[in-house]
Amino acid sequence: MAEEERERGSSDSSPIIKIFRERKVADIPCYRSTFLASTSAGLAGTMAYFLFTSKMKEAFRAGIGVFTVVTLAYWSYCRYNYAKSQQPYEQLTQALQRHRVQNDDHEDG
Numbered sequence: 001m002a003e004e005e006r007e008r009g010s011s012d013s014s015p016i017i018k019i020f021r022e023r024k025v026a027d028i029p030c031y032r033s034t035f036l037a038s039t040s041a042g043l044a045g046t047m048a049y050f051l052f053t054s055k056m057k058e059a060f061r062a063g064i065g066v067f068t069v070v071t072l073a074y075w076s077y078c079r080y081n082y083a084k085s086q087q088p089y090e091q092l093t094q095a096l097q098r099h100r101v102q103n104d105d106h107e108d109g
Contacts, residue, residue: 037074042067091092 025031044057050056 029082030075034071034075036080038067038071041070 041042045066049062050059053059074078
């Protein structure tokens with residue numbers, strides 16, 4: 001059994017990172033794009049602040065601030081757009097379920 005798991009793990013070249021033991025990071029919508037954007041913005045903010053002031057400690061604080069603001073803003077924007085794009089699919093699923101329930105009632109009666 002352990003050998004089968006090792007074989008499956010070796011055939012998959014990408015590492016799987018799990019959060020809370022069950023949820024894969026790759027399954028969370030907007031996760032990757034949010035943290036790529038916020039990390040880049042944080043590094044750019046840190047470098048820019050350091051270039052203008054030459055104060056390392058304050059530059060790191062500014063970078064963390066930029067990272068936090070960009071993370072919260074981008075995550076909110078991305079999740080809002082994701083929810084809007086998923087709404088028609090949810091409505092269709094609900095309509096199909098209602099249709100199936102109505103057809104089951106007609107067949108039974």
